Amino acid sequence: MIRIIMLGAPGSGKGTQTQLLSKYFCIPFISAGEILRQEIKKNEKNKNYIKSKINKGKLVKNSFIIKIIKKRIQKKIYLNGFILDGFPRTIKQAESLKNQIKVKYIIHLKVNLENIINRIEGRLIHEPSGRTYHETLNPPQKKNIDDITGELLTKRKDDNKEIIITRLKEYEIYTKPLIKWFKEEKSKNKIKYLEVNSNTSINNIHKEIIKKLNIQ
Numbered sequence: 001m002i003r004i005i006m007l008g009a010p011g012s013g014k015g016t017q018t019q020l021l022s023k024y025f026c027i028p029f030i031s032a033g034e035i036l037r038q039e040i041k042k043n044e045k046n047k048n049y050i051k052s053k054i055n056k057g058k059l060v061k062n063s064f065i066i067k068i069i070k071k072r073i074q075k076k077i078y079l080n081g082f083i084l085d086g087f088p089r090t091i092k093q094a095e096s097l098k099n100q101i102k103v104k105y106i107i108h109l110k111v112n113l114e115n116i117i118n119r120i121e122g123r124l125i126h127e128p129s130g131r132t133y134h135e136t137l138n139p140p141q142k143k144n145i146d147d148i149t150g151e152l153l154t155k156r157k158d159d160n161k162e163i164i165i166t167r168l169k170e171y172e173i174y175t176k177p178l179i180k181w182f183k184e185e186k187s188k189n190k191i192k193y194l195e196v197n198s199n200t201s202i203n204n205i206h207k208e209i210i211k212k213l214n215i216q
């Protein structure tokens, strides 16, 4: 049974590495950001609220995301393990998760500002599936076309220099303290908190994560 949390600033490679780990260990993943983007499309009631938060680069309310993730984790497909991408992002979220289920592995992807900007500015997304690419670092086979469906790739609205500043501020305010919280949990010997240098290539980061997880 493998349960993993992916932590890191926007553009640290959480989504990309989550997809690789999911394939490697054959376990499903839950992406908080992706769930919210899909909610915008299907949930008329909450559509405007989520949209306004995401497009400003602000986190949605704790109670809102906690409710969604709590329900999602209970699904049968996650019984044999899962990877959480983008949740928890605050101490409140982590405490609520802890009360529901024990997650052993925390992977913190550490990245510098230059790479954050570069990765976010070049990111492409296949909206219906959430698959992501990068114009140069992880390009699709055909320019701007999704490898699997042949459909057009787009840019996320919040992937621009102005919004990224707010997203990074939110990270500093809410997620940095969470990292300290996880380190304290680690010292109580409850979890495995692993830091990985995320300034290298997609493949190297993946190898480094596998090595550090050291799961036989």
Ligand code: AMP
Residues within 6 Å of the ligand: 010, 032, 033, 034, 036, 053, 054, 055, 057, 058, 059, 060, 061, 065, 085, 086, 087, 088, 089, 090, 093, 158, 167
């Ligand atoms: P991401 O796809 O992980 O970059 O997330 C995109 C946006 O979704 C974030 O900027 C937030 O507005 C929202 N979001 C994603 N995960 C969370 C979370 N755990 N708590 C609050 N807001 C979130």
